[in-house]
Amino acid sequence: MPSLHSFPRLAVLPARRQPDFSQTTSLRTWPQQHTQKLFQTTAVLWVGLCLTLALGELPDNGRKAVASEQESQATSVGKQTPLHQVIVRRVNGRPISLAQVEFLRISRGITDQDAAAAHKSLTETLVDNELIREFLARQKVTVADADIARRKEQFIQQWKNFGYDLPAITKSWGLAEPAWTADITTPLAWYVYSQSQINDAAIAAEFKRQPARWNGTRLRARQLFLKWPAGQPDAATREKMAEIKTKIQAGQLSMEAAIRQYSESQSASQGGDVGWFGYRGRLPAAVSRAAYLQQVGEVGQPVESPLGIHLIEVTDIRPGELGIEDARKEIFDELSQSRWNEIVTKSRESARIE
DSSP states (O other): OOOOOSSOOSOOOOOOOOOOGGGTTOOOOOOOOOOOOTTOOOOOOOOOOOOOOOOTTOOHHHHHHHHHHHHHHHHHHTTTSOGGGOEEEEETTEEEEHHHHHHHHHHTTOOGGGHHHHHHHHHHHHHHHHHHHHHHHHTTOOOOHHHHHHHHHHHHHHHHHTTOOHHHHHHHHTOOHHHHHHHHHHHHHHHHHHHHHOOHHHHHHHHHHSHHHHTTOEEEEEEEEEEOGGGSOOHHHHHHHHHHHHHHHTTSSOHHHHHHHHOOSGGGGGTTEEEEEOSSSSSOHHHHHHHTTOOTTOBOOOEEOSSEEEEEEEEEEEOOOOOHHHHHHHHHHHHHHHHHHHHHHHHHHHOOBO
16 A cells, blocks of 8 residues: 655645755756655655636736735735734635645745745645645545544644744634644545555556656756746747757757757756756656657757756667566656646636635
């Protein structure tokens, strides 16, 4: 039976800062997930569940303006009003308070200085969590009282280790114990649900579908990289990469020459070589996924990441030797994460989010 790993969770224990690989080779998580057994205190990163704000039929600039105003109001009002009375969202009529946002912020180890910048993503994470909680309630998923009690004690002790008195702080916010207990219990309920849905056949099918991903296969590649101007995607950069790709395909330009002439990556001086890498870790997730579908010598299609656009050529493959049992826990996590994303996306289509 698989143990509780880093599938989606609302609150994680206060964590040390994780290394940021985005400034060396490229961008995890969404973030990469780390193995965690049931009730262990290993810090983990959330893999990306902060979706776009759902603010009705407003145009994009209107949604951004409203979101910015709400965040500003929530932050300023919270300084004068009990945090549980500051409502930042409603999901199908159920309120999400600023106290819950603060609880999640501290649980993630986000500092006071970074609180304002993280407010939007934390709030949207709580929206996702509420949608999952509604789904699990409809499925009549329950968690044993002993497991809930153990989870609470785990959080109380960890907050204490980091200098926080969880019961006292949440009481000062007006955040009732059942509220924050429900927040930290949702991952346990999701685990119970995942165990009922992800069986041996599903794990075997996933291993067979993507053997190179799961058996430890490693790739070596070189890349041509174009940065987004000012960190924002733009059409001109896309067009430039498309033109470069067309020239390479037509034989007008070799990959090596294109890298020397155009690449903005630190690896350009080494011919674009990014070295050996696995499916997760050194490269942006989208880039790794694309590379693992390529053959040696194949120049793939341009792939976008938060940093820019990548053009990858796989130069070597080192086959893996891991079996399905070696990958079972990681596959379980992946299938659980995918199911979470599907439910959140579908639920947001019909949910009333204010």
